[in-house]
Amino acid sequence: MPAQVRACLTGKLAIMRERRPLVxxxxxxxxxxxxxxxxxxxxxxxxxxxxxxxxAELASIAGALVLNIGTLTLPWIExxxxxxxxxxxxxxxxxxxxxxxxxxxxxxxxxxxxxxxVKVAVVRANAAEAAVLAGLDGEVKGVDAVSGDARAAAQAxxxxxGVVAAVTGVVDYVSDGQRTxxxxxxxxxxARLTGxxxxxxxxxxxxxxxxxxxxxAAAAALAFYGAAGEIAAGRSPLEEAGPTWPEPRGPMSFKxxxxxxxxxxxxxxxxxxxxxxxxxx
Numbered sequence: 483m484p485a486q487v488r489a490c491l492t493g494k495l496a497i498m499r500e501r502r503p504l505v506x507x508x509x510x511x512x513x514x515x516x517x518x519x520x521x522x523x524x525x526x527x528x529x530x531x532x533x534x535x536x537x538a539e540l541a542s543i544a545g546a547l548v549l550n551i552g553t554l555t556l557p558w559i560e561x562x563x564x565x566x567x568x569x570x571x572x573x574x575x576x577x578x579x580x581x582x583x584x585x586x587x588x589x590x591x592x593x594x595x596x597x598x599x600v601k602v603a604v605v606r607a608n609a610a611e612a613a614v615l616a617g618l619d620g621e622v623k624g625v626d627a628v629s630g631d632a633r634a635a636a637q638a639x640x641x642x643x644g645v646v647a648a649v650t651g652v653v654d655y656v657s658d659g660q661r662t663x664x665x666x667x668x669x670x671x672x673a674r675l676t677g678x679x680x681x682x683x684x685x686x687x688x689x690x691x692x693x694x695x696x697x698x699a700a701a702a703a704l705a706f707y708g709a710a711g712e713i714a715a716g717r718s719p720l721e722e723a724g725p726t727w728p729e730p731r732g733p734m735s736f737k738x739x740x741x742x743x744x745x746x747x748x749x750x751x752x753x754x755x756x757x758x759x760x761x762x763x
Contacts, residue, residue, distance in 0.1 A: 483705075483758045484663060486695060490702035491756065494692045495749035499525035503545030503691035505684065506569075508532045508562050510552025510581065513677030517550075520681040523745040524706075526688040534561045538568035545691030546574055548683055549600075551592055552581035559592045566600030575603035575690040575699075578645075579683040583607070584614030597643050603696040605639060606648040606683040608632075612639045616647075633761075637662055648700040650682055654708070656701040663701040666757040667708025669715040671736040682707050685744075705756035710747050714739035718755060720746055 505521050507514070507530045514530050521528035531540055534557070541547050547569040549562045569576050578600075580593040593615055596602070605612070609632040616638035618631070632649045639647040640659035648656045654665040672678045686703040693699035712718045714736055716729040720743065727743075730736035 483753070483756055484698070484701070484760045486698040487663065487701045487705065487756070487758055488753050490689065490693045490698045491706060491749045491753040493749070494689065494702070495525065495706070495752070498688060498692045501692070502527045503688075504529055504543065505546050505548060505687045505691055506531065506540050506544035506565065507548045507550065507684065507687075508537065508558065508565055509548060509550035509680065512552060513680040516677045517680055517684040519741060520684050520744065521688055523741050524685050524688045526691060528684070532558055532561050534564060537561050537565035541565040541568040541574065542572040544569065544574050546577060546687040548577045548579065548687040549596060550579040550581060550680055550683060551589060552579070552680065554589065554592055559595065562596055563599045566596065566602070570601045575696060576600055577604045577606060577683055577687045577690060578602045579680060580605065580607050580611045580615060581680070583611040590614060597645075602643070602645050603690060604646045604648055604686055604700045605643070606650065606679070606686050606700070607639070608679060609635050609649055609651050612636060612647055612649045615639055616642050633662065633664075646696040646700050648686060648704060650679060650704065654704045656697060656704065658697045661697060662761040663697070664759050664761060665701060665704050665708060667705050667712060667755065669708075669711040669717060671715045671730055671733070672711045672740075674733045675737055701758055705758050706747065706752045707744070709752050709755040710743040711740060712755065713743040713747065720751070722751065722754070
């Protein structure tokens, strides 16, 4: 595992839980409550606000800003750009979740506009969304990926826009265009819930609020998040020598276990569970 990713897990998670930085969201109304609770479980403090009259003020005092276009409208996009510029001015990292980019022209063009108007630190996307924004081949159905090469998409997106691209799927890839980290944590149960991608973006925002290096922050966030999913699915114990949790009976029992695992998982255990490796190119 890259040393900076390990250090983020073993050191910065505890700092986050002590300081509880504010993570400002302009996010979709399908998963807003789950994202807020996920931020709390991870150890930060959420605020979910999109009114143009207050977004700049909130973004300027937040530790990180998460922009999620899942239920976008044109006024929301305007608010996102206002908030993003305020976060840039305050030095707060911006995380963009381009939900469904490639599914409609509005979604694709809105994401491109945000990327051109705001200095985005991390784009957290699925393979198809990342491929579309990078100018590669990718197919989106609704808001779900149908096709797309995750590793190539992460590298191309990072290089095109000068961001860290965190592309999630069966295997996650996090790239700054020069270095690429492969993360193999997670469980199939995570794909049976609406909003696990949105919540991954929220967790990324939490880590970015305490780790200045966005590549390390995003990779640590996804490793932590995936490790919690494995615990919730009954594949790994929470404590080194403890019992595994029961296998979920269905999506809702997994969801409850997942939030509990995120809340209880500490950085040392997450670092031992993390299956993260770095590619040279």
